[in-house]
Amino acid sequence: MNAPFKKIGKYEIQGELGVGSMGVVYKGWDPAIKRDVAIKGIDKTAYPAGERESLLNRFRQKAQAVGRLVHPRIVQIYDYYEDDQSAFIIMELVHGKALAKYLEGNEKFGLWEVGQIITQVLDGIGYAHTQGVVHRDMKLANILINNDGRIKINFFGIARIETPTITKVDDLIGTPYMAPEQFAGGEISGTTDLYSIGVIAYELFTGRQPFFGNMATLMQQVQHEAPERPSSLNTQLSPEIDRVLLKAMAKVPAERYQLASEFSDALKRAVSVSLGLVDRRATASLPDAAKLLDAARMLQKDMIDESIESTLTKTEEDRSIQINTGIKLARLLIIDDDERILAALKSIFRQRYHVFTTTDGNKALDFITRYHMHVIISDQRMPIMLGVELLRRSREISPRSVRILLTGYSDLAAIVGSINDGEVYRFISKPWDNQALQSVVAEASTIGLELADTKASAVALPNKMKAGILVIDNDKEIFNVVRELIGTLCPVHYAEDTDSALSMLNKHEIGVVLADVESRLDELTVMLKLLKQKYPQILSIIATNAKDADLAIDLINQAQVFRILHKPINVATLKAQLHAALQRFLMYQQTPQLVQAHKVETPDKVHTSRFAKNILKGLEMLRG
The missing domain is CATH 3.30.200.20 (Phosphorylase Kinase; domain 1)
Structure with missing residues (x-):
C-alpha cells in the first residue's frame, strides 16, 4: 500500500x-x-x-x-x-489535532479546560458503551480536538490493528493508559475504558502520568502500586479530585465507576470544588449586577448594547426589567449564529426579561457556568456548535434551566437528540408566531424561576420499587425484553391497546409508560398527550420506526416524552433509558416541584374527538 x-x-x-x-x-x-x-x-x-x-x-x-x-x-x-x-x-475528517500533540508541544490546560475535555470524552465513550462498544485503547493519541474546541474520539488509531502475532507486542509499547486487566490478559469491559480515561485525566491535571518507567516497571506499578495523590502534584487540586481519579483508576474493575455518567458527574463536582464554585447555585438567583454586566459584555461584545445596560441599571424612567435583590426576575440566554435573529428576539423580550445573546456556543456554556439562566433558547444549525450539542451540555451544567430549541428545518436526528440528551421543554419553528413565542417563553420563565431554588439530589434505584412500567406493545416483543431486563426491580405490566392501557393504569401504580406506537400511532399519541396533561409525573418512552420529524416535535411539545427510541432498539440502551426514567420518577416523588417543567397544555382539537373523550373519561377514573 x-x-x-x-x-x-x-x-x-x-x-x-x-x-x-x-x-x-x-x-x-x-x-x-x-x-x-x-x-x-x-x-x-x-x-x-x-x-x-x-x-x-x-x-x-x-x-x-x-x-x-x-x-x-x-x-x-x-x-x-x-x-x-x-x-x-x-x-x-477532523480538522484539528490529537491531544497528544498538544502535550508534546508543552501545552498546558487549566482545571476548567481539563474538566471540559474529560467530560466530553466521557460523554462520547458512555454513548459507545450503551451501544455495546468498548474502545479498548483510550489514550491521548485517540482523543482529537477540533479547531472549534470540540472533542472527537477516534476508534481507529492507525498504529494498532490486533492480530494474534502482534497484539501483545503492540499493546505493550507506549501504552501507560492500559488497565491492570489488560496487562493481566483479563476480561475487558467498559470499566477498562474508564480506567484509561482516569489516567488521561490524571496526566492532564498533574502534568505527568501516574505510572512510568520501562515496560516491566510499568506492568508492576499498574497492577500492584497506588499512584501519588494528584493534589500532591498540583496544589490547585482539591482532595475531591483525588477521590474521583483514584476511584476511576482502582485496580479492581468492580471498585471503579461503572458508568461514564457517574464518573463525569463526580468529576464535575470535584472540579467545581477546586475552582471554588461549589456553592454558586445557592446564590445564583441573586447575582451581582456589575459582575453580570461585565460577564455579559464578555459574552459577546458586539451584541451587548444599551439594551443590556438598561436592563441592569436602576432608573425611575426605565420601564425595562432591573436587577433587584428583593425580586426574582427571569434571565434569558439566546444563542443563534444570525445576529438579525438575536436582534429580533431581543426586541421582543427586552422589556420583560434580562436578555443575554451570543453567536458562540462555547461562550454561552462558559457564561452559564458562572451565572444561572432561567431559560436557554438555542438555534439548531450553527457552525461553532450545533444546538442539540449546546443544549446537551447546558443541561449538564445547569439542569434547572428550561431549554428551548429554535429551528427552521426538520432534522430528525437533531430533534431526537435534543429530546434524549438535551431534554428540551419546547421546540419553536422559524418563522415564529410572536404571540405563541411569547407565551412559550413566559411559561418557561415561570417554570425556570420556580426551579431555580429547588434543591434535588440524585436518586439511586432501590432493590425493589412499587411503581412499575407499563409496556404498550401489540405483539409482546418489547414487553418480553423489558421484563427480562428489569427483573425484580419493579412490576412490568402489559397492554395491547389504549383500552387495556387505561385499565392497567387504573389497577396499578405506573411510573413509566413504554409505547410502541407503530400499530396505533394516532390513538397512542393522543393518549400520551392527555396522560401527560393529567398526570405529568408519569414518564413516557416512545419506540418507533417513524422518520417523521414533525411527529417528534409534536410529541415533545404536547406530550413531553422522556425519550424516543428508534427500532431496532439496542438492549443496553433500552435498559439504561428505563432505569433513567424510573430514577426520574422517584426524583419527582421526592421533589414534586420538578414536575412543573413537564406540564403541558394540549390544543382543544385533541380533546374533541370521541376517542379522546373516552380516554379522558378513563383518565379521570385513574388511581389517585
Missing part, C-alpha cells in the same frame, strides 16, 4: 495525513456528498496468510460496530471499502 493512490473506490485521494506501523491515512474527497474524508487502510499482504482472514473479519466487524455509533463526540465512520490488496475505512 506504499504506491500512491489516485482513487480508492469512489473517493479521490488528495494526499497523505499520516503513516503508522499498520498503514497509511489518506485525505480524500467524496464527490457525491461533496465533503472531505479521512481514509485509513491496512495492507493485507503485510500479515501472515494464516492470520489474514481472521484479521480482516475483525477489522470489518469493528467497522460495522463503530459505524453504528452516531454521536458528536465520536469520529463518524462513513463507509468501508476492500480490494484484493487492501481494506479501507472511510471516516469523518
Whole structure:
C-alpha cells in the first residue's frame, strides 16, 4: 500500500495525513456528498496468510460496530471499502489535532479546560458503551480536538490493528493508559475504558502520568502500586479530585465507576470544588449586577448594547426589567449564529426579561457556568456548535434551566437528540408566531424561576420499587425484553391497546409508560398527550420506526416524552433509558416541584374527538 493512490473506490485521494506501523491515512474527497474524508487502510499482504482472514473479519466487524455509533463526540465512520490488496475505512475528517500533540508541544490546560475535555470524552465513550462498544485503547493519541474546541474520539488509531502475532507486542509499547486487566490478559469491559480515561485525566491535571518507567516497571506499578495523590502534584487540586481519579483508576474493575455518567458527574463536582464554585447555585438567583454586566459584555461584545445596560441599571424612567435583590426576575440566554435573529428576539423580550445573546456556543456554556439562566433558547444549525450539542451540555451544567430549541428545518436526528440528551421543554419553528413565542417563553420563565431554588439530589434505584412500567406493545416483543431486563426491580405490566392501557393504569401504580406506537400511532399519541396533561409525573418512552420529524416535535411539545427510541432498539440502551426514567420518577416523588417543567397544555382539537373523550373519561377514573 506504499504506491500512491489516485482513487480508492469512489473517493479521490488528495494526499497523505499520516503513516503508522499498520498503514497509511489518506485525505480524500467524496464527490457525491461533496465533503472531505479521512481514509485509513491496512495492507493485507503485510500479515501472515494464516492470520489474514481472521484479521480482516475483525477489522470489518469493528467497522460495522463503530459505524453504528452516531454521536458528536465520536469520529463518524462513513463507509468501508476492500480490494484484493487492501481494506479501507472511510471516516469523518477532523480538522484539528490529537491531544497528544498538544502535550508534546508543552501545552498546558487549566482545571476548567481539563474538566471540559474529560467530560466530553466521557460523554462520547458512555454513548459507545450503551451501544455495546468498548474502545479498548483510550489514550491521548485517540482523543482529537477540533479547531472549534470540540472533542472527537477516534476508534481507529492507525498504529494498532490486533492480530494474534502482534497484539501483545503492540499493546505493550507506549501504552501507560492500559488497565491492570489488560496487562493481566483479563476480561475487558467498559470499566477498562474508564480506567484509561482516569489516567488521561490524571496526566492532564498533574502534568505527568501516574505510572512510568520501562515496560516491566510499568506492568508492576499498574497492577500492584497506588499512584501519588494528584493534589500532591498540583496544589490547585482539591482532595475531591483525588477521590474521583483514584476511584476511576482502582485496580479492581468492580471498585471503579461503572458508568461514564457517574464518573463525569463526580468529576464535575470535584472540579467545581477546586475552582471554588461549589456553592454558586445557592446564590445564583441573586447575582451581582456589575459582575453580570461585565460577564455579559464578555459574552459577546458586539451584541451587548444599551439594551443590556438598561436592563441592569436602576432608573425611575426605565420601564425595562432591573436587577433587584428583593425580586426574582427571569434571565434569558439566546444563542443563534444570525445576529438579525438575536436582534429580533431581543426586541421582543427586552422589556420583560434580562436578555443575554451570543453567536458562540462555547461562550454561552462558559457564561452559564458562572451565572444561572432561567431559560436557554438555542438555534439548531450553527457552525461553532450545533444546538442539540449546546443544549446537551447546558443541561449538564445547569439542569434547572428550561431549554428551548429554535429551528427552521426538520432534522430528525437533531430533534431526537435534543429530546434524549438535551431534554428540551419546547421546540419553536422559524418563522415564529410572536404571540405563541411569547407565551412559550413566559411559561418557561415561570417554570425556570420556580426551579431555580429547588434543591434535588440524585436518586439511586432501590432493590425493589412499587411503581412499575407499563409496556404498550401489540405483539409482546418489547414487553418480553423489558421484563427480562428489569427483573425484580419493579412490576412490568402489559397492554395491547389504549383500552387495556387505561385499565392497567387504573389497577396499578405506573411510573413509566413504554409505547410502541407503530400499530396505533394516532390513538397512542393522543393518549400520551392527555396522560401527560393529567398526570405529568408519569414518564413516557416512545419506540418507533417513524422518520417523521414533525411527529417528534409534536410529541415533545404536547406530550413531553422522556425519550424516543428508534427500532431496532439496542438492549443496553433500552435498559439504561428505563432505569433513567424510573430514577426520574422517584426524583419527582421526592421533589414534586420538578414536575412543573413537564406540564403541558394540549390544543382543544385533541380533546374533541370521541376517542379522546373516552380516554379522558378513563383518565379521570385513574388511581389517585
